[in-house]
Amino acid sequence: MGALMVIFSLQPKQRRKTTDSVEDELELSAVRHRPEGLEQLEAQTRFSRKELQILYRGFKNECPSGVVNEETFKDIYSQFFPQGDASTYAHFLFNAFDTDHNGSVSFEDFVMGLSILLRGTVQEKLNWAFNLYDINKDGYITKEEMLDIMKAIYDMMGKCTYPVLKEETPRQHVEVFFQKMDKNKDGVVTIDEFIDCCQNDENIMRSMHLFENVL
């Protein structure tokens, strides 16, 4: 009985040591990333030095480690859409920004994406949008992909909308979209069909210039 007591009393201390070391391991493996120099980024994007500085400061504040992983990205984006669930759309956005598909968005990825969105030509912007919709990046937007995107957008609205969101609303919207975009009615939208159709649509053209003065 005495021996049991000894063993009993000695154990808990060791347990504490192991949890400490697990903690330490996690800390050391935290990712830290440093962006390329200011000059290189200035050359590669259409932002001025000042704008890059501003962008970086914001970026660094939210993500001191220098990279955004998908979770953080979803958190940040969801803050702008408190009524709905922005996580699915944020997932698609994340994949659109993470051009090298390494699971994290570094400052360079972020700034390249923004450069296209804010300072790019209409062609580039439409290209970017096409890339966003084309989930598997095979060059075609299928109805399923578009349905996923549409559901994600409608999810951001949340439950409390007027008129009440019905199950088939995203699907109907996808139908409308395909009717407009899919010229040869083959069930997929290619990049050319997409760009052509958008360039002929006045509303879309106007809205492409909407956010030019964001920075």
Add this chain to the structure above:
Amino acid sequence: MAAGVAAWLPFARAAAIGWMPVATAPMPVPPQEKRRGKDGLIVLNVSGTKFQTWRDTLERYPDTLLGSTERDFFFHEDSNEYFFDRDPDIFRHILNFYRTGKLHYPRQECISAYDEELSFFGIIPEIIGDCCYEEYKDRRRENQERIQDDEEADPGNELVSADLSFRESMWRAFENPHTSTMALVFYYVTGFFIAVSVLANVAETVPCGSVPNRAKEMSCGERYALAFFCLDTACVMIFTVEYLLRLLAAPSRYRFVKSVMSIIDVVAIMPYYIGLVMTDNEDVSGAFVTLRVFRVFRIFKFSRHSAGLRILGYTLKSCASELGFLLFSLTMAIIIFATVMFYAEKGSSASKFTSIPAAFWYTIVTMTTLGYGDMVPKTIMGKIFGSICSLSGVLVIALPVPVIVSNFSRIYHQSQRAEKRRAQKASKEAGQALVCKTNPNFEVHHHHLLHCLEKTTNHEFLDEKTFETSLREVTLVKQVSRSSSISSASSPHGFTSCCSRRKRKTFNVPNSNMSVGLQGSIQELSTIQIRERPLTNSRSSRSSLNAKFEETVPLNCEQPYITAAVISMPTPPGTTPEGDDSASSTDYSQANIVRVSAL
């Protein structure tokens, strides 16, 4: 957090280009934009406090922010210095690290603030010097425990009752009695019956006066056997029902059955059922009597009702090692002293110390300073060792006790803290709503972004209350949609999705088909809004993003009087697209629906 999120707004807006090809309606116009520096000494301006150091000093550690080209992002050309909008007090320590190579942790700083600064400047905490490392680690662990406590306490408040299934809501009622009156009633009723049952068990054994044809006194239990039996039955039935309900409602039945409280419940009611089964069987009646002892476990059922009991139990569990040590050392001492006393008293005649185990009783009674006096040493040697025994007993028991006490104190204070935090939460949220600075520029752009989303999906945001009212009053939907479609056709800039009340601009009412007097309704609008301003509709999901979400209170739906007009803003340039809007239904004799875009 709000400042950080504001920094990402340009990104969110840029990303909105992704919605454009999908949208069928034109987008709202964006709001107007307001628009807005070898070996040498480097000047670091940290929030006004200027630090100067050599370039070389900083470049000693090239994989940190200050030592690499990353600092170029913070160069301020106008003043030819590097500007950081961070805490200068903590920065002092960080700069010292570059100078001396040792990172120190200042004790008076908050651990999370310090951690944030370290991660901002790209310095890993592992390099904190030995002098400060232990303190740092301790504080960090404390902080994380506190955060965990917070997280555990929070989810209980977050659930929306509509989303819970019956089973889940039952479980919630069981676990948190203050959530509904039914739960509270249930809680008190069970507590009452536990008390009654325990008292009955106690009173059963009290001698109750003698009946004429019996020589000795009867206990109350024998005298009023039927009454006690009925009482017992009632209590057991209630306990059984309670247990079954809990079993039914538990999210994980297997885990529930394994838990301590459920075992106590089972042990409390089993004796009764076993007693029912084996009545009047002579052989096992002895065992039956023993089983009645287990009824006393019902008193442990009180631990669901008393937080203090739970804390005590938890303390004992967490001090298990100290208690184990106490027991171990006592056992050692008992064996030693019992042996010694036995051999010392062996010589004396008629000694009670007949064997070593018999001497155990004496040793225990002496070491715990009880001293019953039923066994006393008679020889001189016996007396000497007896006194040594009692002195050492005091020591052995006194040693582990402070550890147990400090554990209890820590756990008790933790639970106090949880209680305090719960109580403070309400006032904290109210305070935060007042303090929270709204950044007007940010809000304008944010509203525009949300408005773009509305246009893309051809649906509009509502807040919960109006949404629920709208669900209830289906008949009005058509009417409202008519009015909304008219107004949206007439004014392409449509509704603004905001009911912020900071600036009330002049508004035109285009062609709303209101039959209510216009003046009166507008008056109503302003008064209602003013009246409802202090109401903080705090949904925590929105409260992180500026106070504007707390201002979203729809015009009071309980009022029979319809208010509000369809209000559109004048053409954009020059004005910020803020206005108050809501759609109205026309006929105020119908129950009203007031729809306000709640953003």
